[in-house]
Amino acid sequence: MPSILLIEDEAQIKKFLRISLEAHQYHVLEARLGEQGLAILLDQQVDLVILDLGLPDMDGQEVIKTIRKWSQIPIIVLSVRSNEAEKVQALDAGANDYMTKPFGISELMARVRALLRISDPPTTAGSKRELGGLEIDLAEYQVRLDGQLIHLSRKEFELLRLLTNQPGHILTHRYLTQAIWGENFADETHYLRVLVRQLRHKLGEEPAQPRFIETLQGVGYRFKVSL
Known part of the structure; x- marks a missing residue:
């Protein structure tokens, strides 16, 4: 219990x-x-x-x-x-x-x-994650969507990695921009919006009906989990 x-x-x-x-x-x-x-x-x-x-x-x-x-x-x-x-x-x-x-x-x-x-996710020591049709190989920098290989830039891959580190956990704009671009870019949220839009396009999803990346308006993003 x-x-x-x-x-x-x-x-x-x-x-x-x-x-x-x-x-x-x-x-x-x-x-x-x-x-x-x-x-x-x-x-x-x-x-x-x-x-x-x-x-x-x-x-x-x-x-x-x-x-x-x-x-x-x-x-x-x-x-x-x-x-x-x-x-x-x-x-x-x-x-x-x-x-x-x-x-x-x-x-x-x-x-x-x-x-x-x-809260106690399985270890990713094998460097592979499977989440709702997404297969992410952290070691090989490869992502497959429903079995099909998709090509991501380094920053797109890093954004996806951060979001899938803790599915369901809200990651703020500031946290993500710092993690991807560094401390000096913490407030440059327009870079993040562009990156999220690019990643969503490659994942084939619409912001209004996200399959993977959920927007928390004015706050940040989270990788969706089934509730």
């Missing part, structure tokens, strides 16, 4: 989440304060964190940064803060997903399932 830690100070929301998660066969741990949640993570086995940003003792953004100093546990943010800057900050700090309140419980459960599936 996977364990999920709720770091949430609103009693009603916490009760609703606990009942919903337990109904889906998850073991639930609870914390009202950020420091309390961090202490639980250090002391107990936890598989996923659901975190509110507006905590009484510390900002949730700091909780994310603290966790990421020593753990890659999946983190889903649930927050009333809906502005783009807050979302980007949380995702850049290391959150895996971000949902605004009010939220649909079915969608939250689907995102929990997806993150738990990929």
Whole structure:
């Protein structure tokens, strides 16, 4: 039974989440304060964190940064803060997903399932990945789509590699531009948009109905996983 830690100070929301998660066969741990949640993570086995940003003792953004100093546990943010800057900050700090309140419980459960599936991905020591019709050979720099070899540039291949490192994980514009072009290009998101458009063309997909690369408007991209 996977364990999920709720770091949430609103009693009603916490009760609703606990009942919903337990109904889906998850073991639930609870914390009202950020420091309390961090202490639980250090002391107990936890598989996923659901975190509110507006905590009484510390900002949730700091909780994310603290966790990421020593753990890659999946983190889903649930927050009333809906502005783009807050979302980007949380995702850049290391959150895996971000949902605004009010939220649909079915969608939250689907995102929990997806993150738990990929939180301990199989090793890629063999240098090959197979994802929904895509076959990626990291050693040979080869990509096949539905069995057909497609030719990618080095940067297109690097973008695909980064996205498929953690399927379902949102990668921000800033993270991707830094990783592909370097620190000096962190804010040059137009380069990234062009690269994504080129990669999508070669993968034969339309942005409005993506098979592989999902756009999070104003935030970044993620490689789609089945929910």
